[in-house]
Amino acid sequence: MENFLLKNIDNPNSADIAEYEQAGGYKNLSKALGIKPKDVLDEVKASGLRGRGGAGFPTGMKWTFATADPKFPKYLMCNADEGEPGTFKDRPILEKNPHLLIEGMAISGYALGAEYGHIYLRGEYPEAGDILNSAINQANEKNYLGENILGKGIKFKLSVHMGAGAYICGEETALIESIEGKKGQPRNKPPFPVNVGAWGMPTIVNNVETLSNVPYIIEIGGENYAKIGSSECPGPKLFSVSGCVNKPGVYELPMGTTLQDIIYNHAGGMRNGKKLKAVIPGGISTPVLPADAIDCAMDFVAMPKAGSMLGSGAVIVMDEDVCMVKVTYRALKFFEHESCGKCVPCREGTDWLRKILERIENGKGTQGDIELLSDVAGIMSGKTFCPLGDGAAGVVMGMIKHFRSEFEEHIKEGKCTF
Amino acid sequence: MAVRFELIMFNETVINEINGIRKKYPDRRSALLPSLYIAQREFGWLSLKAMSCVAKALNLPEADVRGTASFYSMFKHNPVGRNVIQLCTNVSCMILGAEKLVDFLKSKYGVHPNGTSEDGRFSLVIMECIGACGTAPAMLVNTDFHDELSESRIEEILEKYK
Numbered sequence: 001m002e003n004f005l006l007k008n009i010d011n012p013n014s015a016d017i018a019e020y021e022q023a024g025g026y027k028n029l030s031k032a033l034g035i036k037p038k039d040v041l042d043e044v045k046a047s048g049l050r051g052r053g054g055a056g057f058p059t060g061m062k063w064t065f066a067t068a069d070p071k072f073p074k075y076l077m078c079n080a081d082e083g084e085p086g087t088f089k090d091r092p093i094l095e096k097n098p099h100l101l102i103e104g105m106a107i108s109g110y111a112l113g114a115e116y117g118h119i120y121l122r123g124e125y126p127e128a129g130d131i132l133n134s135a136i137n138q139a140n141e142k143n144y145l146g147e148n149i150l151g152k153g154i155k156f157k158l159s160v161h162m163g164a165g166a167y168i169c170g171e172e173t174a175l176i177e178s179i180e181g182k183k184g185q186p187r188n189k190p191p192f193p194v195n196v197g198a199w200g201m202p203t204i205v206n207n208v209e210t211l212s213n214v215p216y217i218i219e220i221g222g223e224n225y226a227k228i229g230s231s232e233c234p235g236p237k238l239f240s241v242s243g244c245v246n247k248p249g250v251y252e253l254p255m256g257t258t259l260q261d262i263i264y265n266h267a268g269g270m271r272n273g274k275k276l277k278a279v280i281p282g283g284i285s286t287p288v289l290p291a292d293a294i295d296c297a298m299d300f301v302a303m304p305k306a307g308s309m310l311g312s313g314a315v316i317v318m319d320e321d322v323c324m325v326k327v328t329y330r331a332l333k334f335f336e337h338e339s340c341g342k343c344v345p346c347r348e349g350t351d352w353l354r355k356i357l358e359r360i361e362n363g364k365g366t367q368g369d370i371e372l373l374s375d376v377a378g379i380m381s382g383k384t385f386c387p388l389g390d391g392a393a394g395v396v397m398g399m400i401k402h403f404r405s406e407f408e409e410h411i412k413e414g415k416c417t418f
Numbered sequence: 419m420a421v422r423f424e425l426i427m428f429n430e431t432v433i434n435e436i437n438g439i440r441k442k443y444p445d446r447r448s449a450l451l452p453s454l455y456i457a458q459r460e461f462g463w464l465s466l467k468a469m470s471c472v473a474k475a476l477n478l479p480e481a482d483v484r485g486t487a488s489f490y491s492m493f494k495h496n497p498v499g500r501n502v503i504q505l506c507t508n509v510s511c512m513i514l515g516a517e518k519l520v521d522f523l524k525s526k527y528g529v530h531p532n533g534t535s536e537d538g539r540f541s542l543v544i545m546e547c548i549g550a551c552g553t554a555p556a557m558l559v560n561t562d563f564h565d566e567l568s569e570s571r572i573e574e575i576l577e578k579y580k
Binding site: 082083084085086087088091122123124125126127159161162163164165166167178179180181182183184199240241242243244248249250280284314316318322326327330331334337338340 | 442443444445447448449450451452454455478485486489490491492493504507508509510512513514545546547548549550551552553554558561563
């Protein structure tokens with residue numbers, strides 16, 4: 001399959017508008033503006049595109065809810081708060097192919113009747129911020145954005161909003177709170193952002209990769225797009241592979257490519273001839289899979305059946321030398337740090353889990369600690385305000401399910417056995 | 419030690435910059451995060467006085483400004499060194515040896531996590547994933563990005579930051 005999302009990124013000037021136009025860029029915007037907004041929406045619906053941020057919600061359905069709400073103005077937010085550890089898939093788009101995202105947002109804004117867009121960019125990507133800002137200026141000068149896009153009287157104004165290092169702001173209602181200048185704590189739902197979002201208005205929050213797929217859908221048509229990859233969640237997907245492989249990096253592959261194929265054929269297999277032990281398939285919030293479970297299709301439907309989730313498609317590969325207790329402990333340190341403090345099960349639960357894991361890793365674990373971990377994780381599951389706490393609990397339960405013996409050994413030996 | 423008195427207030431250029439940012443949003447509170455970044459850029463860190471300047475510029479209650487500022491880890495509430503090293507130690511970086519780099523920074527430069535070296539040259543912040551997992555371990559020094567780190571590469575890189 002030819003790359004679309006990562007097209008042209010090896011060109012050192014790929015972020016420049018002239019290069020993007022040269023490669024056929026902004027033609028899809030012009031094509032989209034030639035048909036009715038409703039027709040653009042229908043193409044997206046027909047494509048079967050599902051949100052690439054992790055939840056996999058059908059994009060066409062989200063857009064339909066937002067357009068059905070009679071309130072104006074509507075806001076289009078691009079979620080570029082790529083914070084899920086292991087994930088670096090949006091970064092090449094933001095830094096190397098920013099005009100693809102801008103074109104995608106301009107088309108989406110037209111389909112949605114949204115005249116204002118904001119890119120919520122994580123604070124850890126200052127370079128991407130500069131690149132996006134100059135790309136937006138270029139697009140404004142060429143009337144691909146602004147008050148009168150391509151002379152058709154259509155308005156879409158776009159700006160970049162820098163986050164400041166809070167993982168939770170990747171959750172869409174927390175993102176909205178944050179852009180409104182508040183602490184990034186998730187809101188109660190309903191009402192959903194498509195009805196009551198930023199500044200009380202209908203707001204559509206879509207991931208960078210999701211919005212960057214829109215020009216492609218316009219180019220080849222929704223029906224053709226739906227034939228790529230898995231039938232229930234089609235399209236190209238970016239996989240960011242890290243850890244103990246020979247060729248870590250971002251790979252654009254059809255949705256549904258197997259984990260086995262990603263690790264051994266695309267990422268060059270295991271580093272230093274080591275044996276594969278475990279894979280975190282979709283970013284740190286997704287449950288771990290042992291080496292013998294990697295013959296599974298990476299998509300939103302197949303992964304839950306295999307015992308994990310597609311998440312952001314961030315594949316973290318671990319070899320036989322990696323201590324699973326240590327990985328779990330580091331993951332929980334992360335969740336404890338990033339818990340927003342709004343709900344008790346998450347705030348207290350992540351703290352407890354981290355403490356227990358810390359003592360096991362440091363050789364101070366006691367009999368009953370594994371049961372205690374399971375107990376705390378079980379109490380958290382399904383009872384937290386947003387998916388952060390659920391994710392943390394799932395990580396611990398997955399690790400104990402597949403690597404219980406390592407936890408037992410740490411406790412028995414009174415030290416880290418790696 | 420000489421005591422330096424600094425005038426903590428925004429100059430006219432900064433006020434204009436903040437007013438420009440306000441126009442991007444339907445309400446003034448939404449300009450808070452960008453304005454806090456500006457205050458941090460101007461004063462180095464967010465003292466109570468710096469946050470009070472932000473509150474005045476946006477006509478917001480000081481408590482609101484402080485509440486928001488305290489939530490986000492990239493806003494600094496203590497003075498920092500001349501250069502801020504933000505090193506990731508999350509799982510992908512950890513697997514490839516980021517923790518040893520923390521030890522190296524401690525022994526070679528005398529800088530501890532959340533601390534500043536005695537000479538004021540470096541502050542160290544441990545980060546939760548900076549999206550460079552494919553080229554781990556990685557760090558930001560001020561706003562410059564560096565990856566594929568090793569002890570010798572860190573030495574080479576930090577030479578540039580005095």
